Amino acid sequence: MYDEEFEKCFQNKIRTKLGLIHVKLEEDIKLVEGFLDTLHKTACDFTNGFRGLNNLCIPGCCGDESDVDVTLTYLVSQCCSPEECVTLLTPSSSFSLGSFGMMFLSQKQMGKMIKAKKLKETTVKELEE
Numbered sequence: 091m092y093d094e095e096f097e098k099c100f101q102n103k104i105r106t107k108l109g110l111i112h113v114k115l116e117e118d119i120k121l122v123e124g125f126l127d128t129l130h131k132t133a134c135d136f137t138n139g140f141r142g143l144n145n146l147c148i149p150g151c152c153g154d155e156s157d158v159d160v161t162l163t164y165l166v167s168q169c170c171s172p173e174e175c176v177t178l179l180t181p182s183s184s185f186s187l188g189s190f191g192m193m194f195l196s197q198k199q200m201g202k203m204i205k206a207k208k209l210k211e212t213t214v215k216e217l218e219e
Contacts, residue, residue: 107140133170142168176209 101119105111108125110118129139145161 108143133175134165134168138168139165172209172212176206 104122129136142161142164147157
């Protein structure tokens with residue numbers, strides 16, 4: 091019950107944030123999920139990603155095709171390069187060694203190590219897909 095209510099509230103909030111307020115379409119959920127997934131996969135700053143959408147004008151009201159290009163250029167500038175992603179996902183060296191020389195890693199740090207390893211093994215072509 092909680093999950094259903096949370097999902098409903100989340101969808102209403104995100105639809106409002108994206109300006110999808112007058113008509114509720116099935117595709118809205120896919121649009122939101124795709125946008126959030128892209129922000130996550132590219133390590134784009136979420137706040138700046140959403141703010142970048144302000145550059146878009148409503149079709150037929152103002153602006154032109156260059157608005158899309160300006161917005162896309164801005165969004166891409168907010169994303170991390172593959173090298174930056176690897177750096178971000180590499181655990182910090184601030185871990186201390188235990189008395190037996192064993193390193194104790196938090197679950198979060200282990201997750202970062204796994205993601206960094208996968209990212210290092212990923213080709214640029216795979217990242218672009």
